[in-house]
Amino acid sequence: MNPKTVPGGPAGATPASPGHDAKYEPVFVGPIKARLDALFPKYPTRQACLLPALWMVQEARGWVPDGGIDEVARVLELTPAYVRGVLTFYTMYHQHPVGRHFIQVCTTSPCNMGGAEEVVKALLRETGCKELGATSPDGRFTVIETECLGACGFVTPLLVNDDFLENVTPERVPGLLQSYK
Amino acid sequence: MGYPHPSHARETVVLSQYFGDAGARSYDGWIKRGGYEGLKKALGMTPEAIIEEIKASGLRGRGGAGFPTGLKWSFMPKNDGKAHYLCCNADESEPGTFKDREIMRWTPHALIEGCALASYAIAAETCYIYIRGEFTEPWKVMETAVAEAYAAGAIGANAFGSGQRIDIVLHRGAGAYICGEETALMNSLEGKRGNPRIKPPFPAAAGLFGLPTTINNVETLVAAPHILMRGAAWYKALCKGNPKSTGTKLISVCGHVQRPGNYEITMGTPMKDLIYDMCGGMRPGRTLKAVIPGGSSVPIMTPGEVDTCIMDYEGVVAAGSMLGSGGMIVMDDTTDLVYQIMRLARFYAHESCAQCTQCREGTAWTTRILERILSGAGKPSDLDLLLDLADNMTGTTICVLSDSCAAPVVSGIHKFRGDFEAYLSGKRKPSLAGV
């Protein structure tokens, strides 16, 4: 599940990723605003829409930039400090830009016993990421290790963005990466 | 069934009958397979009668703690004029456990039916299904199924024309094992950090949004419609002589067996039948070394304990562990147990929400000491130190994540001491670089 803290600091310091300085364009306009508005009646408080709203920002921008934190705080009538406090509890929200294809590999015991470490090595090699948490020079991939993905009978499972792949072996890695341009 | 394998003759296939059958996913497909009959029947009964039936069946919570489900539902206040909530716990993140994922991705309407039934029984008009963020495929399947159920009038303002409002809302987690703990889940749903709450108050008194709430695991909820359809007596008879543990249980088996998968067994099935027969036993030339039977949070078992173990709540306790969530990790003689225990400790250290000192510090120090042992720099006193730490971490914190980290360590040292000593004496080469 949760991405681990990465030695060597934040991911995505490569120029290929949208930078921290880029001007923030509001996310909650048009259809995305309509999606959020449709959620409000399902909960007795606006605050309950915090995780869904952060997901919407990440879907639209690829990560949750400072501007996204401010915008979510505004639309949910919370403070930016509060939103940041919640955001940092949950490991699936990216606090930095990541590669176009974000790969999470389970390495918890059952997967470790089934050879997940070799899958990680193959992924780091074939994507050109070299290091966990780092983005490949072409901006295409970021690879991280996660804890149990809830698919321990299908060793090794991975998530590539929203695609859940099962029974991945080092041999399958080059082939499956080809569909992620 | 032993999905992804065909059903084994020794399984009792109730909840898993349609695993692997993509035709069961749609509303029409589910109706063709007899779906929603349990809910329709329930909507014609009084909530009290439903709760009595569930109580009589002996159904216990499948999320790990095994609390009697009918009793839990009966704790909800009656006619208090307040909104009530049902939470369905679909956060499944306990290492070794992967059953709720199969239920959701193959039989989403079974879960909707169970949620609607339980909502009616506890007088809740809204049920939130909290699905872990990584479950992208189950999410999509559930999203489609909920929309279909609304369109068909099975749920919504007037569920099956009963006059009862039942809304079902899917809520996506964002990566935190601790949000599977019931009060952390409620905080998370409210848009807060996922810190477990101090109990009491219990959820039936003050749960989600401070209102009376019942929380159940996915597998618990999907069992309920079967009980109403076939009767409590039928369900209660699904056991091997122990009336305290009844029904079927999905056991997710992973690790070094020939056929990992989800097996649905009658409570009371011998563990050795499950491992050596249904799962095909060990790989050729290998022997069993250890089993963690209930998800990673329970004590490790030796092959001797496995041989005599009866798989029900009391049976696994008698054999030195716990049934827990039914996520079973099987390890053969190639396994470096010390390494795997370290890896589990690292999991808990990573997942601690950090509000209790014993857990925040204890999980991290346990991991570091185990890493030191694996790197060849362990001291003879380290095992006592680990046991001392584990003692401090057990029964002293807001939730049991801390105890869960201690369980594999304590049982590992007591039952497999030689494995640790091999590292301490230098007989075994370090498997981790110096830390």
Ligand SMILES: Cc1cc2nc3c(=O)[nH]c(=O)nc-3n(C[C@H](O)[C@H](O)[C@H](O)COP(=O)(O)O)c2cc1C
């Ligand atoms: C750290 C921790 C993690 C948990 N994770 C889950 C989980 O992922 N799914 C689940 O159903 N129960 C989980 N539980 C158990 C829940 O707190 C709760 O007991 C359960 O959802 C109640 O449902 P049941 O009575 O139907 O089993 C967890 C408990 C703890 C302490």
Ligand code: SF4
């Ligand atoms: S035991 Fe650990 S996870 Fe549970 S509340 Fe305390 S610090 Fe948080």
Ligand code: FES
């Ligand atoms: S341990 Fe890898 S999916 Fe559970």
